[in-house]
Amino acid sequence: MPGKMAMIFGASNILWIVFAASQAFKIETSPESRTLVQIGDSVSLMCSTTGCEAPSFSWRTQIDSPLNAKVRNEGTKSTLTMDPVSFENEHSYLCTATCGSKKEEKEIKVDVYSFPKDPEIQLSVKCVVPDVYPFDRLEVELLKGDSRMKHQEFLEDMERKSLETKSLEVAFTPTLEDTGKALVCRAQLHMFETDSEEASPKERETYRELQVYILPKNTAIHVHPSTSLQEGDSVTMTCSSEGLPAPEIFWNKKLDNGDLQLLSGNATLTLIAMKVEDSGIYVCQGVNVIGANGKEIELIVKVAPTDTTVSVNPSAVLEEGSSVNMTCTTRGLPSPKILWSRQLSNGDLQPLSENTTLTLISTKMEDSGIYVCEGINEAGRSRKEVELIIQVAPKDIQLTAFPSESVKEGDMVIISCTCGNVPETWIILKKKTEMGDTVLKSIDGAYTIHKVQLEDAGVYECESKNKVGSELRSLTLDVKGRENNKDYFSPELLVLYCISFLIIPAIGMIIYFARKANMKGSYSLVDAQKSKV
Numbered sequence: 184m185p186g187k188m189a190m191i192f193g194a195s196n197i198l199w200i201v202f203a204a205s206q207a208f209k210i211e212t213s214p215e216s217r218t219l220v221q222i223g224d225s226v227s228l229m230c231s232t233t234g235c236e237a238p239s240f241s242w243r244t245q246i247d248s249p250l251n252a253k254v255r256n257e258g259t260k261s262t263l264t265m266d267p268v269s270f271e272n273e274h275s276y277l278c279t280a281t282c283g284s285k286k287e288e289k290e291i292k293v294d295v296y297s298f299p300k301d302p303e304i305q306l307s308v309k310c311v312v313p314d315v316y317p318f319d320r321l322e323v324e325l326l327k328g329d330s331r332m333k334h335q336e337f338l339e340d341m342e343r344k345s346l347e348t349k350s351l352e353v354a355f356t357p358t359l360e361d362t363g364k365a366l367v368c369r370a371q372l373h374m375f376e377t378d379s380e381e382a383s384p385k386e387r388e389t390y391r392e393l394q395v396y397i398l399p400k401n402t403a404i405h406v407h408p409s410t411s412l413q414e415g416d417s418v419t420m421t422c423s424s425e426g427l428p429a430p431e432i433f434w435n436k437k438l439d440n441g442d443l444q445l446l447s448g449n450a451t452l453t454l455i456a457m458k459v460e461d462s463g464i465y466v467c468q469g470v471n472v473i474g475a476n477g478k479e480i481e482l483i484v485k486v487a488p489t490d491t492t493v494s495v496n497p498s499a500v501l502e503e504g505s506s507v508n509m510t511c512t513t514r515g516l517p518s519p520k521i522l523w524s525r526q527l528s529n530g531d532l533q534p535l536s537e538n539t540t541l542t543l544i545s546t547k548m549e550d551s552g553i554y555v556c557e558g559i560n561e562a563g564r565s566r567k568e569v570e571l572i573i574q575v576a577p578k579d580i581q582l583t584a585f586p587s588e589s590v591k592e593g594d595m596v597i598i599s600c601t602c603g604n605v606p607e608t609w610i611i612l613k614k615k616t617e618m619g620d621t622v623l624k625s626i627d628g629a630y631t632i633h634k635v636q637l638e639d640a641g642v643y644e645c646e647s648k649n650k651v652g653s654e655l656r657s658l659t660l661d662v663k664g665r666e667n668n669k670d671y672f673s674p675e676l677l678v679l680y681c682i683s684f685l686i687i688p689a690i691g692m693i694i695y696f697a698r699k700a701n702m703k704g705s706y707s708l709v710d711a712q713k714s715k716v
């Protein structure tokens with residue numbers, strides 16, 4: 184063990200001097216000086232030392248009574264354990280530690296208490312016998328049915344002559360089994376008739392039948408099928424309650440003002456064909472002569488979405504580029520949420536929006552299709568569809584003559600008109616004549632002249648038309664003469680539908696010729712005359 188030591192550190196101009204002192208022999212305890220512990224629990228007192236490598240310990244009480252505890256020494260520590268704590272531990276304990284010639288002592292006071300349980304409420308039966316004399320002859324007993332609960336003989340000294348009231352009391356907690364049993368208080372005064380030799384005590388007795396009542400309790404409700412119902416459903420609620428006498432059951436509905444409206448005096452309440460108004464709080468009460476106990480349950484009647492309607496503004500048929508608002512309304516309880524979807528070609532729905540109004544801004548042709556609004560809540564769903572048609576003015580009309588706009592008399596010529604892939608478009612193929620226009624009977628926009636005549640020369644015009652607009656194209660057919668040949672042709676009237684993808688296979692060629700053609704070609708009588716020469 185080092186003695187006193189001085190260390191000197193030199194740093195710049197400052198000198199630090201540190202003293203390290205040797206440790207003195209000291210004793211410590213835990214708890215420090217006092218502890219409070221409940222009878223029956225356990226407690227350990229600890230004593231420890233510093234400044235000594237191998238101290239020895241001893242414990243004792245202030246008045247040198249037995250320790251009533253176990254000692255355990257371990258190096259510089261000693262522990263005193265009391266388990267369980269009893270009255271015998273209510274002492275001041277002294278720990279003494281010795282290190283060579285040094286001796287240190289410390290005291291811990293242990294206080295005990297007992298307070299282990301909640302208080303109990305006890306009922307008792309008391310039998311009172313008034314105005315007794317001589318009361319040293321009195322014997323009283325209390326019986327429950329046939330069994331004696333308590334008995335006492337009042338063998339007391341009579342200091343003076345007086346009438347005294349004596350009583351006998353016994354704790355008594357009635358149980359259900361006690362119902363119907365009798366409580367009997369029997370008092371005997373052991374007096375003897377003067378000329379009788381046999382003891383015939385005077386006797387009085389009071390009898391009381393026990394009636395045990397139990398407040399209704401544990402009132403419980405069983406609901407079938409559920410407290411969440413749909414309009415039109417039925418529900419059965421059964422209520423039970425415990426008590427003595429057995430509680431009667433009453434079913435009520437809680438009104439908005441908090442009052443109860445009596446519905447039934449039966450344990451089972453069945454509600455059929457439920458409406459939204461049947462939602463609310465139902466109260467079951469178990470009632471007997473001494474009280475009541477209630478239980479509430481909430482029923483919620485849910486209405487599946489219905490009357491789903493869609494309004495389209497301005498119209499379900501639109502021109503490309505315009506905007507449309509589609510607004511959906513629906514009814515139900517709880518309030519249905521709205522889901523707007525688009526129906527895909529395979530019938531699946533692609534969700535678009537949960538807003539009431541679905542707005543399409545500057546629509547395109549591809550936006551055409553079926554839109555579905557669904558009203559959805561826990562009780563179900565209801566849908567409404569709307570078909571949106573986006574129309575496009577005819578465009579990309581091609582009017583061509585195959586094989587050429589310049590043919591020889593007797594050749595075959597096909598004049599065909601195609602439009603872009605715009606649905607709902609009419610195509611009218613015409614020939615301009617001096618007399619007016621002749622509409623040609625074309626098939627899918629194609630008009631075939633098997634043996635072209637000189638009269639067939641001239642201006643052909645194709646008009647492509649739908650609700651949104653129309654477009655015109657024309658070409659001039661030039662027919663070079665041979666000899667004779669005069670097939671008569673009488674054109675017929677017909678209006679045709681344009682289905683562009685059904686047109687002649689040689690689309691490439693048609694486009695080639697079309698480019699060569701004079702799209703805006705105008706009819707010239709002079710040219711027509713020339714061509715006939």
Ligand SMILES: *[C@@H]1O[C@H](CO)[C@@H](O)[C@H](O)[C@H]1NC(C)=O
Nearest residue numbers: 434446447448449450451452
């Ligand atoms: C209780 O139920 C019985 C038969 O189940 C029926 O006759 C009686 O009317 C019901 N009482 C009430 C108050 O609903």
Ligand SMILES: *[C@@H]1O[C@H](CO)[C@@H](O)[C@H](O)[C@H]1NC(C)=O
Nearest residue numbers: 496497505506507508540542
């Ligand atoms: C769609 O609704 C919005 C918001 O109410 C309105 O500003 C807009 O003009 C409507 N569009 C059409 C095409 O009705």
Ligand SMILES: *[C@@H]1O[C@H](CO)[C@@H](O)[C@H](O)[C@H]1NC(C)=O
Nearest residue numbers: 535536537538539540541542
């Ligand atoms: C729904 O409406 C809100 C506000 O009116 C808007 O911000 C949101 O973009 C809309 N959602 C869809 C998917 O249209």
